[in-house]
Amino acid sequence: MHVEILARSVPLTPLLRDLVERRVRFALARFADRVQEVRVRLDDLNGPRGGLDMRCRMTARLRSGDPIDAEVTDLQIEPAICRCAERLTRRVRDAGATRIVLRRRRRAKLPVPAPAE
Numbered sequence: 001m002h003v004e005i006l007a008r009s010v011p012l013t014p015l016l017r018d019l020v021e022r023r024v025r026f027a028l029a030r031f032a033d034r035v036q037e038v039r040v041r042l043d044d045l046n047g048p049r050g051g052l053d054m055r056c057r058m059t060a061r062l063r064s065g066d067p068i069d070a071e072v073t074d075l076q077i078e079p080a081i082c083r084c085a086e087r088l089t090r091r092v093r094d095a096g097a098t099r100i101v102l103r104r105r106r107r108a109k110l111p112v113p114a115p116a117e
Contacts, residue, residue, distance in 0.1 A: 001024075001025065001028065001032050001035050001036065001037065001038065002036070002037040002038070003020070003021055003024050003025070003037070003038050003040065004037065004038070004039045004040065005017060005020050005021075005040045005042070006039070006040070006041045006042070007041075007042040007043075008041070008042065008043045008044070009043065009044040009047060010042045010043065010044050010054070010077055012042070016042075016077070016078075019078065019081060020040050020042075020081055023081055023082055023085040024038050024040065024058070024085055024088075026085075027085040027086060027088065027089045028060070028085075028088070028089060028092065031089070031092050031093070031096070033063075034062050034063055034064075034092065034096060035060050035061070035062060035063070035092065036061050036062060036063050037060075037061045038058055038059070038060045038061075038088075039058065039059045039061075040056065040057070040058050040081075041055075041056070041057045041058075041059075042054075042055070042056055042077060042080075042081075043055045043056075043057070044077075045073070053073070053075075054073065054074050054075065054076055054077040054080050055071065055072070055073045055080065056071070056072050056074075056077065056080040056081045056083075056084040057069065057070070057071040057084070058070050058071075058084050058085065058088045060088055060091075060092055062092070062095070066095065068088065068091045068092055068095055069088075069091075070084050070085075070087040070088035070091055071084065071087075072084040072087060
């Protein structure tokens with residue numbers, strides 16, 4: 001799984017880069033066979049003004065080609081990264097569960113042979 005990190009108006013220190021990589025890999029480890037790449041975008045929405053303005057947005061591209069997004073805004077960037085990784089994990093899990101249910105429904109709709117007369 002490839003992790004790409006883009007930071008806008010947030011200093012991307014080696015510690016922050018390491019935190020993002022570890023959280024994403026740990027959170028999505030059980031879905032590594034489904035996830036092809038994850039793009040992480042870190043933004044400071046208000047700049048130096050402060051407030052609820054640190055945003056983390058993650059987009060996972062599945063091997064099937066479907067993108068799955070998660071976004072969290074918080075006071076600090078570290079909790080935003082952790083919560084966003086958790087949210088992305090739930091969404092990837094739910095996307096896989098939906099696919100399994102749809103597959104089961106297709107199998108259940110097999111034609112039933114007509115009774116012999």
